[in-house]
Amino acid sequence: MKKLILLVILGLAGSAAAQPGSAAQPVAQPAAQPAPPPAEQPAPPAVPPVPKASAEELRKTCADAMNADPAFAKSIVETVDKQIDQKTIDAHNAAAAQIAENERHVIYAYAAMWILAAAFVVFLWWRQQALKAELAQLRRDLDAAAKESK
Amino acid sequence: MKRFTVPVLAALSALTLAVAIHYVFIKAPLQYSFTAEGMLNGSSLFFNQKIFYFHVTQAFMLFVAVGLAGVASAIFLKTRNPKWDDIAAASVDVAVMFGAVVLATGSIWAKAAWDTWWNWEPRLTMSLLLWLILVGYWLVRKFAGPSADRVAAGMAIFGMVGVPFIYKMVGEDSHPPSGMEGVVMNLGTEYKLAFLFSSIGFLLWFLTLVIVRVQGTRAEREARELRERGLDLGVLQ
Numbered sequence: 001m002k003k004l005i006l007l008v009i010l011g012l013a014g015s016a017a018a019q020p021g022s023a024a025q026p027v028a029q030p031a032a033q034p035a036p037p038p039a040e041q042p043a044p045p046a047v048p049p050v051p052k053a054s055a056e057e058l059r060k061t062c063a064d065a066m067n068a069d070p071a072f073a074k075s076i077v078e079t080v081d082k083q084i085d086q087k088t089i090d091a092h093n094a095a096a097a098q099i100a101e102n103e104r105h106v107i108y109a110y111a112a113m114w115i116l117a118a119a120f121v122v123f124l125w126w127r128q129q130a131l132k133a134e135l136a137q138l139r140r141d142l143d144a145a146a147k148e149s150k
Numbered sequence: 151m152k153r154f155t156v157p158v159l160a161a162l163s164a165l166t167l168a169v170a171i172h173y174v175f176i177k178a179p180l181q182y183s184f185t186a187e188g189m190l191n192g193s194s195l196f197f198n199q200k201i202f203y204f205h206v207t208q209a210f211m212l213f214v215a216v217g218l219a220g221v222a223s224a225i226f227l228k229t230r231n232p233k234w235d236d237i238a239a240a241s242v243d244v245a246v247m248f249g250a251v252v253l254a255t256g257s258i259w260a261k262a263a264w265d266t267w268w269n270w271e272p273r274l275t276m277s278l279l280l281w282l283i284l285v286g287y288w289l290v291r292k293f294a295g296p297s298a299d300r301v302a303a304g305m306a307i308f309g310m311v312g313v314p315f316i317y318k319m320v321g322e323d324s325h326p327p328s329g330m331e332g333v334v335m336n337l338g339t340e341y342k343l344a345f346l347f348s349s350i351g352f353l354l355w356f357l358t359l360v361i362v363r364v365q366g367t368r369a370e371r372e373a374r375e376l377r378e379r380g381l382d383l384g385v386l387q
Contacts, residue, residue, distance in 0.1 A: 100180055101197050104262075105261060106200050109201045112251070113254070128369070142379060142385060145384075
């Protein structure tokens with residue numbers, strides 16, 4: 001009888017261990033398999049080609065959208081204002097920098113001044129050299145004439 | 151001593167002008183001002199004001215040169231001492247150079263400040279006339295024959311008389327007034343120092359040029375006398 005009870009208990013234990021997911025005997029997990037392909041979705045409806053709108057039409061569309069949604073209108077106005085402000089500031093800064101450092105005319109003026117001064121000095125030197133040569137020649141001629149007359 | 155006068159003056163002039171350039175471009179701030187409402191004044195010149203230090207000082211040197219030529223010419227006409235004629239001729243030569251610089255730099259400045267190279271404002275017109283008188287002096291000395299020195303002396307005096315008119319005559323919306331209300335008298339310290347060094351530098355430069363040119367006119371006179379002697383002796387044709 002004892003042997004029968006023992007056999008029944010062992011048999012129950014063995015059948016329990018044979019169950020998958022049993023804590024007593026871990027079962028090897030299968031290797032990760034690639035995700036199965038998603039179930040086929042229905043294709044999105046084709047975007048109809050947007051007809052080229054004229055600037056006037058675009059303006060009208062934008063105006064309509066802004067009229068329809070005050071929040072959208074406000075955000076558009078704020079964005080444009082910000083862009084205009086930045087452009088204005090940039091333009092003013094660029095103009096101020098150009099005026100403040102208008103080097104072109106100063107360079108022209110200084111170049112003109114030094115070129116004229118240098119030209120005058122060269123003229124003086126050239127004239128002085130010519131005069132020296134002329135004086136020497138005249139003195140030689142007069143000395144020679146004086147010697148001949150003696 | 152005389153031998154070193156020109157090199158010493160030239161060196162001093164170069165040194166002073168170097169200091170002036172340092173003050174003009176490094177020390178002196180950009181010129182601009184605001185109105186009572188805090189708006190930027192439309193007459194602000196910013197970087198273009200740097201032309202002022204050399205344009206105005208050279209205009210003053212032009213006046214000094216013309217004044218010296220006029221006084222020397224008057225003394226020459228009275229005494230007939232050729233030494234004064236040499237000084238007058240040398241001064242006019244230098245004045246022509248300074249006048250050319252003043253007209254050129256003034257025209258460039260006018261383009262920068264008024265957006266025009268030239269307008270017929272009284273001071274500009276008178277400055278041009280003075281310069282033409284000086285060029286006329288040159289031509290008279292060269293082509294007017296034996297009495298050239300006296301005719302030229304008269305022209306130099308005529309030119310000198312015009313200087314006060316140029317100084318005082320100012321048109322509207324162009325040159326600022328002169329005298330005590332003028333720009334020069336009301337400059338800030340840094341601007342004033344730059345202007346002062348520039349003035350001293352150009353005064354020394356003016357003296358250097360006049361001395362060199364006087365030596366030249368004396369040599370010309372000597373050559374003329376030698377030529378006349380040679381012609382008298384029959385050595386020269």
